[in-house]
Amino acid sequence: MSAWLGIDAGNTGVKALLFDDAGRELACAHRDTGGHSPEPGMVERDIGRLRTDLADLVRELLDKSGLQGRDIAGIGTSGHGNGLYLLDAEGGPLAAIQSLDSRTAGLVEEWTAAGVGEAAAAICLQRPWPSQTPALLAWMARHRPQVLARAAHVLMCKDLVVHALTGQVATDITDMGGAGLLRLPENRYDDGLLEIYGLGGVAAKLPPLHWPTDRVGTVSAEAAARTGLAEGTPVVAGFFDVVASAVGAGVTRPGQASIILGTWSINQVVVDAPLDGVFMATGIAPGRFLSMENSATSATNLEWLAHHLLAQDTRRAGGSAFALADALAAAAPAKADGPMYHPYLYGAAGDPSARAGFFGLAGWHDGGDMVRAVFEGVAFAHLAHVEKLLAAGARLRGITVSGGGARSPVWPQMIADVLRLPVKVAAQA
Template sequence: MAPAVKKRGISTTVFENGYILGLDAGNTVIKAVLFDLQGQPVAMKAQDGQSSTPQPGHVERDLNELWANARQVIAGCIDEAGIDAAEIIGVGCAGHGNGLYLLDKAGEPLIGIQSLDTRAAGMAEEISNAKGDALHSLCLQKPWPSQTPVLLAWIKRHRPEIYANTGTAMLCKDFITCKLTGERVTDISDMSGCGLIRMPDCAYDDDLLALYGLSDAKGMLPRLIDPAEVAGTVSAEAAAATGLAVGTPVIGGYFDVVSSAMGSGVVCAGEASIIAGTWSINQVFSDAPAVNDGLFMVSGFGPKRFVNIEASATSAANLEWYVREFVERGAHHDDPFGYCNAKVAEVAPAADDPFFHPYLYGSGQGAAFRGGFYGVAGWHSEGHMLRALFEGVLFEHRRHIEVLKSAGVRFDRAVLSGGGSRSPVWPQMFADCLGVPIFVAEAQETGALGAAIGVSVATDVYGSYEEAIGRMTRRKSEFLPNVAMQSHYNTRYAQYLALIEAMRGFWDSAQTSTER
């Protein structure tokens, strides 16, 4: 028999020893990681999913496949660990923010739109021009293409048959929670991250829905709970499909960037989390939300717990592109990322090094922005090119952090996670450029660990986030700023920003030419 908890009227004894299952559902990969109560991974399984592009700009997924993959990784994780599923204290899921996952009135999948989708770009611009300021005053966010309410408004206008049949509009991890428990719930961290609740109250709001043109959609919104609140328990049907024990508690779960920050050891006001992954995620925790219309978004995850976020798709995805296109061709290297790091380490930084703009996948600064190398000379090697790429990614993180600072958010140290944190050279570059100590978390699956931390709080294994994080996370290494390098980066960062301004006109004209 699975252990229950004291939340929402459920009450039995909690195991002194046991395990917690953390799930991390991204746009492609879903992972299941089993942790012990000290946050150490015991077993892990991952499964890639497939995306489809039925039309240009449309990025969708089959929700039945998503659930099939979730079932597979959960069952595989339990089997690999070789434990009795009744020893699992609870389950928590983190998932990518925004996008749109619709169920019909019977609870069957209608459509799954991922957060890479751009079909609603025109609608986002239309709503932003007409009501952007009013929206920001309520949810601290302005419309953008893959934002959940913008996509729902697009469905209402362009796919009215789907809209009319919609019973529930939810987010990625909510769908998995629903399949595990039968409960249609969502949590405040995800809903605030997609601009669908009033801030700082973290509550649904009729005026907010009206601004999106969704006054009739309130009944589609799932029950709103705290992320560390028990949403329900594993049903008999889900238990048979996954190997979990019937009655195992499942929490509301988290917007993945919040979960990843917690899994890296960050939760208190004034602490910063930098995630160098596909996206450049730069976030600082606070006890009140920053109010600034230049800030990308603010997410709330509990009373006096907010995360101020600046982000864009401008981080390590640029290195992944370089590796895929230039290093892995012909299988020339067994360790392509190690090769790139070694090349960067061979180069001594110089004032005449090339520059790189990390806009291969666009920029929130302008739709026309593109990536590019600049200032390349005949004496520059591949190491110089790669160092320029590493530096360009670093400068874009710094640009986001400067936006956070302009909103009044401050920090004096940061924890770096994501694929970039595993580089032997990037963390020191972050410390030198940002001028603060950079810590690297021990955990690699920080999203799943953050969800497990939430379970430990919900089930009273630990009495608070602070206690849970103190027991379940560890730091692997620390990088202190090299004062001698700070002036080098300050000068080059100013040149990087000036180069952006110099390129704006060209990028705009190039896009116009392409459209013709």
């Protein structure tokens, strides 16, 4: 039988899945590949480890499924948007900055005061923000000029996966559009936009631009030896992960909306023309765009809670910290005097200095109340973004919820309650 391999490289891990021709999942494997913080506000990862984990993951998946490399008909990828990944001319790693990084907050403030944001938004329909790729490139030019000078390739996260599999350098319109590096709605690079950012010298480092489904290479002999895949297996350009989630959930027609309960709070609607005044827009197909309101305020809060506050209880009881969180949140009744939680571990939209916190705690509240507050705080953060989309003129004709948080038996219902709208949970969320 033939199968199709999908690889998703997110901020916290890499997942690989096999599907049959009917789209049924055959096998899945995952590796935690979270980053590290060398200084406050900085979040980076090790490209060498990412490449090793990728190879090990694919081998594990093939072993688990019982399939051979020759059974894989083609490979598609997705990865977190923005951040910054730099390779030298030989493919050696120079920088790997994730989209949770906020080192450029001061630079973005300078740009805003100088009118750079408005000038850029007139072209790319996105204002600079701290984890945005152009802002990180400008930070590198100012603080690590020798690294940027050595860089031959400016890539997005999923482009690293494509490079590891094929040796080819390529990217797609969804990632580069979402990074504020394309003229929209034309979906092309723009020298004038780079000049606005002060990045005129970067143009030659940007990879060839493709539609997500374009074939950009085949599995190399070296990658075949590392992964167990067959040399020559086709690989397509791939998607910005939030776009992949929307398309995979069937959100492709104008008015259809996608909410992703993932590391980031992703709230997006399909439109014929990008909406003005929202956080981000990117093309997904000729004449179709996603307008988005996003921030790092979603399930990353639950991950922090699970790893730092529930880990000991989980070890005692066994099972999953996330399942424990679901049980505690479900058992805690909604209370008029319940504590509130601000989900700003990595800043808020428009305010990278914002921080998380519990408010209104009283002596009669317990751990379950605090866990429920985290779930509710994230739900209200999604509401704030959806309200901005509606204010910009979006007309929602159905909402599909996906992402790791959508597997919770509690969270999707909270989202529906807070939005006061029906939501559908994507299959295989």
